[in-house]
Amino acid sequence: MKRFRYIVFSLLFFILAVMPPVFAQEETEEAVVEEAAVEEEAVWGDDAAGEEVAPAETAKAPGSGMTVSLGVGMGLAAGEYITSGPSGFGIVVGLPHSMPLGPLDVSVSAAVLMNTMDAGAEVNASVSQIMVFGMAAVPGMPFALMGGGGLAGSGLVFSGGLGVPVNAFVPDLSFNVMVGVNANILTALDDNIEGNTGYLSGFVMVGTSF
Numbered sequence: 001m002k003r004f005r006y007i008v009f010s011l012l013f014f015i016l017a018v019m020p021p022v023f024a025q026e027e028t029e030e031a032v033v034e035e036a037a038v039e040e041e042a043v044w045g046d047d048a049a050g051e052e053v054a055p056a057e058t059a060k061a062p063g064s065g066m067t068v069s070l071g072v073g074m075g076l077a078a079g080e081y082i083t084s085g086p087s088g089f090g091i092v093v094g095l096p097h098s099m100p101l102g103p104l105d106v107s108v109s110a111a112v113l114m115n116t117m118d119a120g121a122e123v124n125a126s127v128s129q130i131m132v133f134g135m136a137a138v139p140g141m142p143f144a145l146m147g148g149g150g151l152a153g154s155g156l157v158f159s160g161g162l163g164v165p166v167n168a169f170v171p172d173l174s175f176n177v178m179v180g181v182n183a184n185i186l187t188a189l190d191d192n193i194e195g196n197t198g199y200l201s202g203f204v205m206v207g208t209s210f
Contacts, residue, residue, distance in 0.1 A: 069207025085117030155188025
């Protein structure tokens with residue numbers, strides 16, 4: 001009987017000694033989980049708050065992966081020597097690389113453009129442009145900046161402009177759409193033409209990412 005009581009008292013002592021730390025550990029783990037959930041909600045917010053973000057604030061320049069776009073352009077204004085046009089089409093390949101530049105995240109793209117224009121004695125002249133340019137969405141603004149350079153005609157070309165990502169306003173689109181304008185400065189349109197010239201054009205690009 002004494003042995004039995006000894007065993008019972010020993011078990012009670014063991015339970016009383018062990019269980020409080022176990023309960024304390026469980027409470028600590030629950031507190032850590034709840035704190036992590038609070039921090040996550042503070043960072044990301046709930047679904048309703050996420051849906052209230054303005055479309056322009058969610059617009060990002062291509063750069064998270066490889067993109068391929070086809071574009072068409074129409075001349076809006078032209079400089080010296082260009083008497084008509086230009087109009088044309090092109091293919092733009094967005095590379096899966098980007099680099100931070102202040103508040104901007106600049107993505108890199110390569111483009112091959114083919115424009116047709118009348119320039120002096122050259123009628124229906126075809127001018128190929130091979131360019132590398134960067135594109136970056138402006139935080140809080142509904143457009144992206146772009147700029148770059150390459151080869152065109154018989155010399156260099158420098159280009160700059162802005163585009164509006166339509167997907168920022170119509171997120172359900174299954175493809176990427178961008179409209180915008182850009183200005184091009186050509187240092188040598190043709191071997192027979194001296195001096196710089198340029199043009200301003202509007203464009204529409206439709207593409208996909210993968």
